[in-house]
Amino acid sequence: MTDLFVDSYPKQARVVRSAFLTAYIALGIGALFGVLQALHRTDILRLVESPTYYTILTGHGVFLVITFTIFFLVGLYQWAVTDSLGRGPVDMRLTWAWYGLMSSGTLLAAIAILAGFLDDPPTVLGSELSADVLFTFYAPLQANPIFYVGLVLFVVGTWLAGADWFRTWWSWKQENPDARIPLPTFMVLTTMIMWYISSIGVAVSILAFILPWSLGLTGSLNPTLTRTLFWYFGHPVVYFWLLPAYLLWYTVLPKLSGGRLFSDPLARVVFILFILLSTPVGIHHQYLDPGISDGFKFIVMTNTMFLLLPSFLTAFTVVASMEHGARQRGGDGYFNWLQALPWRDPAFTGMSLAGVVFAFGGFTGIVNAGMNINYLVHNSLWVPGHIHTQVGTAVALTFMAGSYWLVPQLTGNRLVGRDVALVQVVLWFVGIVFMTNSMYRGGLIGIPRRSAEPQYDFDYEIAVGSIPEIRAQLAIGGVLLFVSAMLFLVLILLTAFNDDSEPIVDGTIPPALSGPEDSPRVLDDLRVWIAIALVLVAIAYAFPLANIVSRGGLFGPDIGPFPVVVETVASVLSTTDTGMYLEALVETES
Amino acid sequence: MRTSPAKLLILIAILLVIVVELRTVLAFFDVELTVLQGIAVGIVGIALLLVWAFSPLFSESDQ
Amino acid sequence: MRIHQYERLWLIGAMVLIVGFIVTITYGAVGLGITMVDDQEATLPPDDIDDDERFADPRVEQVGEDEYEAYVVAMTFIYQPDPIEVPANSEVTFYVTSRDVIHSFTVVGTNTNTMVIPGEVSVMTVEFDEPGEYGVVCNEYCGSGHHDMEGELIVHPEDEFTLTELAVDAPESVAPGDDVELEATIDNGLLEDLDVTLEAEIGDETFEEDVTVAGDGSETVTITVDGEELGEGDHDWTISVDDETESGSVTVGDEEDGGDDS
Numbered sequence: 001m002t003d004l005f006v007d008s009y010p011k012q013a014r015v016v017r018s019a020f021l022t023a024y025i026a027l028g029i030g031a032l033f034g035v036l037q038a039l040h041r042t043d044i045l046r047l048v049e050s051p052t053y054y055t056i057l058t059g060h061g062v063f064l065v066i067t068f069t070i071f072f073l074v075g076l077y078q079w080a081v082t083d084s085l086g087r088g089p090v091d092m093r094l095t096w097a098w099y100g101l102m103s104s105g106t107l108l109a110a111i112a113i114l115a116g117f118l119d120d121p122p123t124v125l126g127s128e129l130s131a132d133v134l135f136t137f138y139a140p141l142q143a144n145p146i147f148y149v150g151l152v153l154f155v156v157g158t159w160l161a162g163a164d165w166f167r168t169w170w171s172w173k174q175e176n177p178d179a180r181i182p183l184p185t186f187m188v189l190t191t192m193i194m195w196y197i198s199s200i201g202v203a204v205s206i207l208a209f210i211l212p213w214s215l216g217l218t219g220s221l222n223p224t225l226t227r228t229l230f231w232y233f234g235h236p237v238v239y240f241w242l243l244p245a246y247l248l249w250y251t252v253l254p255k256l257s258g259g260r261l262f263s264d265p266l267a268r269v270v271f272i273l274f275i276l277l278s279t280p281v282g283i284h285h286q287y288l289d290p291g292i293s294d295g296f297k298f299i300v301m302t303n304t305m306f307l308l309l310p311s312f313l314t315a316f317t318v319v320a321s322m323e324h325g326a327r328q329r330g331g332d333g334y335f336n337w338l339q340a341l342p343w344r345d346p347a348f349t350g351m352s353l354a355g356v357v358f359a360f361g362g363f364t365g366i367v368n369a370g371m372n373i374n375y376l377v378h379n380s381l382w383v384p385g386h387i388h389t390q391v392g393t394a395v396a397l398t399f400m401a402g403s404y405w406l407v408p409q410l411t412g413n414r415l416v417g418r419d420v421a422l423v424q425v426v427l428w429f430v431g432i433v434f435m436t437n438s439m440y441r442g443g444l445i446g447i448p449r450r451s452a453e454p455q456y457d458f459d460y461e462i463a464v465g466s467i468p469e470i471r472a473q474l475a476i477g478g479v480l481l482f483v484s485a486m487l488f489l490v491l492i493l494l495t496a497f498n499d500d501s502e503p504i505v506d507g508t509i510p511p512a513l514s515g516p517e518d519s520p521r522v523l524d525d526l527r528v529w530i531a532i533a534l535v536l537v538a539i540a541y542a543f544p545l546a547n548i549v550s551r552g553g554l555f556g557p558d559i560g561p562f563p564v565v566v567e568t569v570a571s572v573l574s575t576t577d578t579g580m581y582l583e584a585l586v587e588t589e590s
Numbered sequence: 591m592r593t594s595p596a597k598l599l600i601l602i603a604i605l606l607v608i609v610v611e612l613r614t615v616l617a618f619f620d621v622e623l624t625v626l627q628g629i630a631v632g633i634v635g636i637a638l639l640l641v642w643a644f645s646p647l648f649s650e651s652d653q
Numbered sequence: 654m655r656i657h658q659y660e661r662l663w664l665i666g667a668m669v670l671i672v673g674f675i676v677t678i679t680y681g682a683v684g685l686g687i688t689m690v691d692d693q694e695a696t697l698p699p700d701d702i703d704d705d706e707r708f709a710d711p712r713v714e715q716v717g718e719d720e721y722e723a724y725v726v727a728m729t730f731i732y733q734p735d736p737i738e739v740p741a742n743s744e745v746t747f748y749v750t751s752r753d754v755i756h757s758f759t760v761v762g763t764n765t766n767t768m769v770i771p772g773e774v775s776v777m778t779v780e781f782d783e784p785g786e787y788g789v790v791c792n793e794y795c796g797s798g799h800h801d802m803e804g805e806l807i808v809h810p811e812d813e814f815t816l817t818e819l820a821v822d823a824p825e826s827v828a829p830g831d832d833v834e835l836e837a838t839i840d841n842g843l844l845e846d847l848d849v850t851l852e853a854e855i856g857d858e859t860f861e862e863d864v865t866v867a868g869d870g871s872e873t874v875t876i877t878v879d880g881e882e883l884g885e886g887d888h889d890w891t892i893s894v895d896d897e898t899e900s901g902s903v904t905v906g907d908e909e910d911g912g913d914d915s
């Protein structure tokens with residue numbers, strides 16, 4: 001058994017622990033907000049007024065898919081780079097700088113969001129402090145500038161984190177000029193390249209248009225343009241959440257199964273495919289948008305379908321690696337080898353169940369990607385069903401399972417409650433199936449997403465079961481997930497304070513069966529892939545963006561002072577809670 | 591016992607998941623299970639699993 | 654590059670599947686003619702909505718035999734018109750735009766579904782075969798009252814569908830010796846001629862008149878009643894055509910400021 005990570009790299013372990021801590025806090029708040037929504041929209045328990053539902057919904061989205069996932073990512077990637085290169089960052093001050101930037105960005109955004117709970121929010125930077133704009137912040141809905149500033153700081157922090165890892169690798173390369181990039185580092189670098197290419201979209205959207213507009217510097221913007229720039233980033237960000245889970249599936253899961261990764265070259269190909277194809281697909285979130293021609297929509301549909309390929313390849317490699325591990329452990333037969341897998345290990349079981357859910361969720365994703373059938377499900381409850389199988393389980397459950405394996409190595413403490421941890425991951429699996437099954441069924445009959453009270457004057461035409469049954473199932477699933485999340489946090493907390501213990505965990509990652517020497521070196525030449533990716537992005541986006549700008553103008557289709565923040569209107573609309581009313585409305589006297 | 595508690599737990603979880611999804615799948619073939627029938631199928635399934643796991647009838651003699 | 658035999662087969666299978674998906678979807682778009690919302694319609698800034706002849710008066714209009722156009726405006730947190738009424742056995746093209754933020758126009762349980770973005774006009778053509786009632790919801794979060802944003806789409810049986818509008822011009826009061834004149838204008842929005850019976854009631858007197866209104870035209874009927882016969886005092890009147898009813902009251906008498914003393 002080798003030294004624990006915390007013993008070999010105490011300084012880096014501290015960064016990773018800090019990043020994970022932030023991620024877990026976000027998970028706790030986000031999970032609480034999640035169960036509140038599940039109970040509110042099903043009309044089972046309403047603790048807040050319906051306008052406040054959207055404050056909770058914004059928090060749920062931002063804290064989980066921005067804070068939890070990405071803080072876990074930077075922690076995991078810091079671990080992966082350090083561990084696979086066998087060295088720390090060149091300068092730890094840069095490391096703490098990006099952690100600080102990301103944290104302060106999160107804090108600012110969180111303050112703006114949580115101010116939505118105040119009856120009488122203070123005025124900051126010229127407008128009321130609140131951000132009930134959901135994590136997609138589609139203009140002309142407008143949040144306080146603090147919210148956007150927070151997002152910018154956060155994203156800049158992740159850019160610096162990437163720079164830090166590239167710098168570490170570069171310095172390693174000087175010492176190992178002929179060596180292939182170790183697989184975990186390769187995955188980190190390729191993920192970050194994808195992230196650099198795609199997060200430009202949201203950076204331009206905020207810095208050039210939304211932030212100046214929310215500060216009152218510009219009077220108008222083009223809502224189709226900011227929305228398109230958002231989705232330019234909004235689809236790849238999904239892979240930004242997913243790729244750390246892939247890293248765990250490719251490196252840790254085969255090891256936990258008792259074997260080794262099946263093929264290192266294929267893993268590299270998969271990550272390269274994500275650099276190439278993640279970004280030129282974003283318009284598939286806009287199949288229903290006017291102002292974008294159906295030709296462009298068709299192109300992104302085909303790109304999106306090819307994006308299935310890396311996930312298909314992953315399914316093969318991961319299952320093959322598991323089978324290899326099972327056979328090493330004495331498993332045999334066509335299916336009997338499944339019995340030989342270490343099901344008692346919560347880290348293994350959690351990741352495996354997450355993989356199973358991911359496969360199912362992939363099929364619902366194919367439905368979303370089909371541009372004509374998308375019209376049936378777009379923005380219905382089906383869509384959060386899909387998101388919760390993919391991000392909410394494939395990613396989140398893998399992160400939780402990975403934590404059971406990593407946290408002991410980062411703290412030097414033994415995992416507390418291994419059997420409870422197994423119950424926790426199984427509970428998540430059951431909870432997510434209850435919840436998402438009801439969401440899929442609800443979505444197909446037209447129940448909308450993102451609605452505090454999807455109870456309308458008309459009746460849904462339901463084919464199977466009944467509306468109360470769908471609601472009950474959704475609520476049960478939500479409660480199970482909440483209980484599971486809390487169990488997880490308690491176990492991690494106990495582990496963090498479990499000082500007088502020796503962890504039983506082996507941190508070594510065995511080499512792949514088919515190693516990097518079986519693949520051409522060009523796979524490691526990242527410049528080639530960056531260049532091809534940029535060309536593909538240009539092909540997919542140059543014409544749509546040019547078309548959108550020529551139709552509506554850079555700063556809006558000559559609309560005059562477009563959005564006005566709320567307080568001018570709030571007094572008129574006495575029925576609306578002033579604090580929550582965040583609507584941007586057209587100023588008519590222009 | 592024929593299997594380990596961990597595997598039994600996972601088998602029960604997978605059974606629950608299959609019952610939930612089965613109702614939806616069967617509905618495509620115009621077979622509609624009510625909630626109670628669904629719960630009944632689940633309970634019977636779990637009972638069978640438990641019998642299979644614990645019954646001496648099935649237990650391996652060379653334990 | 655060395656790729657395991659099984660992996661190669663898997664790869665080929667995956668590619669076949671992907672190409673299969675693309676072919677199916679392309680067939681849906683080209684073969685079955687399932688169209689998408691696109692950029693065919695010119696932009697329309699929200700400030701110009703009130704000057705746009707389609708959206709200034711949100712409505713349903715007949716444009717051909719069994720062909721209709723619906724001009725819908727979405728705003729926080731309503732749709733205009735509401736309800737939207739169309740006949741069965743028709744082809745309706747919806748034009749939808751937004752006055753403020755991004756909404757959706759979603760006919761619940763169908764694939765009639767579009768984003769509604771300020772500055773843009775979404776166009777969708779939908780065939781309605783059967784009479785029925787649908788809910789319309791906004792499924793794009795649009796602010797604190799988002800969940801209240803709903804409308805109704807009613808598909809009437811073909812023979813019961815009309816686009817008739819009734820407007821009545823009536824005095825509020827007349828001098829005792831003058832006539833009371835009720836001027837009823839019947840608008841026929843359909844392209845076919847409309848045969849209707851106008852029914853009027855004022856005081857104790859009732860009138861009935863058969864009117865034919867030309868397609869896409871209007872007809873004005875004037876009902877004249879002698880003020881003296883009615884007698885002094887307030888008199889309620891009602892005029893109805895089909896389902897449209899207008900009512901009001903007229904005062905016959907010596908109020909000092911009698912309305913018609915010009």
Ligand SMILES: [Cu+2]
Nearest residue numbers: 756791795802
């Ligand atoms: Cu709306």
